[in-house]
Amino acid sequence: MGKVEFVYFDAGGGHRAAATALRLVTEQQLQWNVHLMNLQELLDSLDPMLRLSGLRLQDLYNWLLKMGWTSGAGTGLRVLQAAIRLYHPQQVKLLEEYWRKSQPALVVSIVPHFNRALFESLHRVSPVTPFVTVITDFADYPPHFWIERQEQFVICGSPRAVAQARSTGLRDDQIFETSGMILHPKFYQAITVDRAAERRRLGLEPELPTGLVMFGGQGSSVMVKIARKLEASKLNLQLILICGHNERLAAMLRGIRGKVRKYVEGFTTEVPYYMYLADFFIGKPGPGSISEALAMKLPVIVERNARTLPQERYNADWVLEKQVGLVMRDFGRITPSVEDLLDPSSFARYRANAAAVNNRAVFEIPGILNEILNKTHVVGRII
Template sequence: MKIVDLIYFNAGGGHRATAVALGAVLRQRKPEWQVRLVNLFEVLDPQNRYRSITGSAPEDWYNKRLARGWTIGMAPELKLLQTVIRLAHRPLVKQFQQHWAQTEPDLVVSLVPNFNRALFESLASALPGVPHVTMLTDLADVPPNFWIEPDQDQHFICGTPKAVEQARALGHAEERIHATSGMIIRPDFYDVIRLDRARERHRYGLDPLRPTGVVLFGGHGSKAMLGIAKKLAESTQLILFCGHNKALARQLRALPQRAPRLVIEFSLDIPCYMRLADFFIGKPGPGSISEAVQQGLPVIVVENAWTMPQERYNAAWVRDNHLGIVHGSFRTIDRAVAQLLSQFEKFRVSVRSIDNRALFEVPEILDDILDEATRIHSDEAQAACHPPRFLRTSSSAAAAASTSASLSD
């Protein structure tokens, strides 16, 4: 049985969501594999010392910032984080080496940025020949040293032509760059469900005939949703997802409204609710906009100083593929909605042209990588057992000479 490790962390939620979705489809399609989800920070801090000292997980502060919309200034903070990781490179490698030696995976798939140099070097030294794969969970890299490291003999799985070109530009071999048709999203976004939208909207207190927007800012929501709800309270029917942010849900429910509004706390039924909507409003996260597009929803996103570095390309991807509207602020969300609805059919045709099958493409890519590694290992083992003829002849001659010398002594 082959052991496949999927490395993730909980910063932002998208990395874990990708690991869970990929793990589910791998177990279904490759039952002969043992698939393990490995939390990066549990490897680095197995005794949970950080939580015992601070009272929170390393990702909690980041997630709280996302929920409060405190994302301005993240570009210089990213550089600082990368500097700290470079300074801690040796102890990081040592910690990872110990982990690989104890757990002995046959394939490692990294779904996290920033740590891939340490992950690769530790795996190559602890378990030579075991492939390391970096699968970008963003639509593009944020060079340098974010997703794609130079001078590493490893594989990359890229969800856009932009990411493929970035890997090529850093000198990686073509056979180690694997293109997919998009981002990994949950399997249930591919389910075909016959739905009476008018009846379901009525059941939730929504107007069956009104254009409806779904508002989504990840698993913890965002205070930006309050401004959106206020701006659209008179004109636009909304479904708002607050995730684990119960305080935000209470605030949204308390806002005055004329247009119907449905506020949802944490739910696993996001695809079902999305099928009740006509368009998406949210931050340009790769997972959220990919899910919306999979459900046939044109999108409204913003790009400004608060947009995180790893999400800035996503707005360009929306524009270039004519998938919706990009504004500079949600303060103009009413105009963005009017603009989108005035060109709704055009955007919907473009959205429907996107055929994202990444969830089903990646298992075959990983299978090919594992097969190649197994073949190389088999060839090396066979070569060690059966050296070339000239080596065998030389060895025999040396042995004969040694025996003759011993007898003469």
């Protein structure tokens, strides 16, 4: 039989990470032949930004994240969706050509926005091939973000997303709920290094409260504000700052001198290790970052305001619902928030709630995909 296609793109970085982690576990559990399909590369010829400036639309998006310029994200999102609708017929045509060559046994989308085009093109080429959308946010941001009204399967990481899927008319046998977001298996592996010794090796104090500051794979200029505010405070703490691919940001943070000890890292695949050395997390309310922190038992401090990406706003509400940390309106007031979090009784409660979150989604989804394949009567083994 044919291969399985996992569809991703690099807008934000979390979609590639989720697809890569899910492929790894799926191949281990089911011995399937999984191919990662980069949707942006396939649709490059339709990208108006690429034609006009030589810069991909996803690269512009990542640059805006890096600069922290997200205040008009709601309006920008609707403009983007209008452009996607405008180019929909051409998208479907390109995707049809791809599916005819690929002949997949199953297509799994780990991206928003394009699921109508992905489904329609696949259905024209092979109506019996199942199409699955895996939502990598705690909730959808309708309309036309994650869930489309079409004959598909949807995998959700929260009761809120399940309710949203039902509201589109999907049947219960088309909706599957997991225990959370997709994380790399590294986050479930025991770390056996000496925590105090590793802190010393990074130039940190072995017993001082340690915050890990991270804003996705592109970093964010707001990390400088956070570092400076905490530097000016009377709090006795230290920071690990992970800047992703933002080398300019890393240089700026290394240039901040003062009493607060800091370890600044650029892009790294060892986030579980750095989280193991930390006591709490500060960052944007991205579903991946929040879930990674909770997997490492770290309470979180996140921001929710007009600059928060629309699709990430519910994630902050989820943090409050689960009582796993604090939600701020502005990182300009990070000092009192850290003070509140580190109050011994509050910290113990948040830490216990974080540890109680048992997210095993990456290990649950392969079995769900296998069930979907069996439901749709696709006979044979995927090799």
